[in-house]
Amino acid sequence: MDIRMAGVTKIFHPDIVALEDVYLNVKRGEFVYFVGHTGSGKTTLLRMLNRELSPSSGQIIVGKYNLRKMRLGQLPFYRRQVGVVFQDFKLLPHLNAAENVAFVLEAIGMPGRQVAERVKAILTRLDLWKRRFLYPEQMSGGEQQRLAIARAVVNMPSLLIADEPTGNLDMETAESIMDILFSINASGTTVLMATHNQYVVDAFRARVVRLSRGRIVSDEPRGEVELYGDL
Amino acid sequence: MATFKYIIRDTMRLLTRHFGVVLLTLVTVVAVFLAVGMSILLSVNVASLASQIESDLTVEAYLKDQEARSAVLEKLKNMPEIKEVRYISPEEALKRLDAKIGQGEQIISLLGDNPLPPSVIATVDRAENLSPIAREIEAFPEVEDVIYAGEVAERLASLAYFLNRFAMAVFFVALLTSLVIMMNTIRIALYSRREEIAVMLLVGATPSYVSLPFLLQGVILGGVGALIALFLLLRAYRWLIDVLSRVLPFFTMLDSPDISLWLFCLLVGGGVALGWLCSWTAVYKYVRRALKPR
Numbered sequence: 294m295d296i297r298m299a300g301v302t303k304i305f306h307p308d309i310v311a312l313e314d315v316y317l318n319v320k321r322g323e324f325v326y327f328v329g330h331t332g333s334g335k336t337t338l339l340r341m342l343n344r345e346l347s348p349s350s351g352q353i354i355v356g357k358y359n360l361r362k363m364r365l366g367q368l369p370f371y372r373r374q375v376g377v378v379f380q381d382f383k384l385l386p387h388l389n390a391a392e393n394v395a396f397v398l399e400a401i402g403m404p405g406r407q408v409a410e411r412v413k414a415i416l417t418r419l420d421l422w423k424r425r426f427l428y429p430e431q432m433s434g435g436e437q438q439r440l441a442i443a444r445a446v447v448n449m450p451s452l453l454i455a456d457e458p459t460g461n462l463d464m465e466t467a468e469s470i471m472d473i474l475f476s477i478n479a480s481g482t483t484v485l486m487a488t489h490n491q492y493v494v495d496a497f498r499a500r501v502v503r504l505s506r507g508r509i510v511s512d513e514p515r516g517e518v519e520l521y522g523d524l
Numbered sequence: 525m526a527t528f529k530y531i532i533r534d535t536m537r538l539l540t541r542h543f544g545v546v547l548l549t550l551v552t553v554v555a556v557f558l559a560v561g562m563s564i565l566l567s568v569n570v571a572s573l574a575s576q577i578e579s580d581l582t583v584e585a586y587l588k589d590q591e592a593r594s595a596v597l598e599k600l601k602n603m604p605e606i607k608e609v610r611y612i613s614p615e616e617a618l619k620r621l622d623a624k625i626g627q628g629e630q631i632i633s634l635l636g637d638n639p640l641p642p643s644v645i646a647t648v649d650r651a652e653n654l655s656p657i658a659r660e661i662e663a664f665p666e667v668e669d670v671i672y673a674g675e676v677a678e679r680l681a682s683l684a685y686f687l688n689r690f691a692m693a694v695f696f697v698a699l700l701t702s703l704v705i706m707m708n709t710i711r712i713a714l715y716s717r718r719e720e721i722a723v724m725l726l727v728g729a730t731p732s733y734v735s736l737p738f739l740l741q742g743v744i745l746g747g748v749g750a751l752i753a754l755f756l757l758l759r760a761y762r763w764l765i766d767v768l769s770r771v772l773p774f775f776t777m778l779d780s781p782d783i784s785l786w787l788f789c790l791l792v793g794g795g796v797a798l799g800w801l802c803s804w805t806a807v808y809k810y811v812r813r814a815l816k817p818r
């Protein structure tokens with residue numbers, strides 16, 4: 294899905310300006326990093342695209358959806374096309390790995406057999422099939438991260454949003470996560486990823502959008518960037 | 525269909541996860557609907573008794589002696605409001621008493637003599653003529669005493685009216701109580717699953733999908749509670765009918781399949797509606813708000 298943000302500003306009550314006058318175009322199938330200091334507005338921008346947040350002003354158009362004009366009743370159907378890997382995973386603690394992935398499909402009314410097939414396929418792909426009966430608290434950080442990705446992509450979204458998917462992971466695990474994200478991207482899914490990881494940005498080249506205090510300060514198509522170069 | 529299965533599974537999860545709270549709610553609902561059912565039964569029975577008595581258009585006049593018979597009969601036959609007159613001799617009176625309470629023989633052997641006076645039973649044409657006619661007959665010199673249903677019926681009717689109001693009050697208090705308790709139970713369930721609800725909404729579940737297990741939980745609590753109450757109530761009522769028919773044989777309580785059906789519809793329908801209403805108010809608003817972008 295193509296993404297167009299025009300003049301997007303987000304002000305949190307009462308006067309915290311998290312995003313200011315953001316213009317951004319992303320073509321379908323692109324891979325985009327969002328970088329910037331902590332508090333620069335990366336998460337806010339991504340949450341806007343999932344319509345967890347709605348802009349204080351400006352337009353956001355994703356595919357055929359005009360997010361600001363979207364009715365509440367339409368929102369669930371929009372979200373089914375957007376996979377999100379949350380910064381804090383948001384896995385459900387009382388469900389095991391397989392159930393955590395399955396419930397996304399169940400929630401949209403997919404028949405049981407199909408759910409089982411899809412869950413098996415995605416868990417196998419992310420190397421979690423052996424761990425399918427484990428509960429989130431029994432899994433390592435990298436496994437939880439992969440599970441969160443599995444849940445985000447199991448419904449084959451056309452847009453994948455990943456907020457710091459390599460945070461707290463060692464280099465090798467981070468690499469394997471990036472391999473997964475790029476392979477998902479290769480199958481046509483637009484991927485937007487917020488990161489602080491210089492190594493990842495260097496090793497897996499893609500467009501880099503840099504935010505600072507809620508504004509886009511640079512946009513490198515094939516980003517050879519120093520993440521904190523503006524320090 | 526698959527969705528339906530998941531929703532049922534989730535509902536069962538809800539009902540079993542907080543089993544203590546669920547049980548407590550169920551007990552409350554049962555108690556509340558018992559109270560409602562009892563007050564309804566009481567008021568309809570009194571009302572039916574009153575109308576039974578009211579529909580009795582006869583005046584019974586006890587005569588001073590047997591000789592007065594022809595004079596009284598003559599006078600009564602000349603009154604246009606009176607449709608029918610019947611003389612009852614002391615012997616017949618005894619037989620009727622015997623049929624009613626089955627102890628006439630004992631009374632005679634107790635008193636050695638038939639103590640019952642001769643009487644006439646006059647049937648008037650319309651209920652509003654009952655008391656004027658009865659008073660007129662009472663004024664006859666040959667008449668000792670007059671018994672008619674009007675007075676009793678009037679008292680019962682006002683009692684029934686009062687009981688009706690009472691049943692209404694019980695109904696509203698009960699409604700309010702169960703409303704509050706049920707809402708709280710649903711809220712606890714909601715609260716315990718707020719993260720799950722948030723995540724479900726984030727991955728594209730519709731508000732109705734998320735709400736349905738909670739709505740069903742409410743419906744099941746209300747419906748099952750009312751059903752249990754109904755069962756207990758009908759058992760108790762049947763028992764009461766049996767006892768009363770032995771102790772007070774002339775007092776007939778309402779007893780028909782109709783009344784069970786009627787109570788079933790009223791209580792179980794009320795329980796289901798109440799459960800739905802409670803959970804709908806608590807859940808749907810919550811879920812919609814959770815879905816709304818901030």
Ligand SMILES: Nc1ncnc2c1ncn2[C@@H]1O[C@H](COP(=O)(O)OP(=O)(O)OP(=O)(O)O)[C@@H](O)[C@H]1O
Nearest residue numbers: 305306309310311330331332333334335336337338
């Ligand atoms: N719900 C909220 N209410 C008020 N202020 C908020 C809210 N969410 C974010 N903010 C503020 O908006 C600004 C941007 O936050 P955001 O989470 O987007 O930063 P970030 O770039 O994702 O940072 P990090 O790299 O640490 O994750 C911050 O100053 C933050 O305090």
Ligand SMILES: [Mg+2]
Nearest residue numbers: 335336380456
């Ligand atoms: Mg963030």
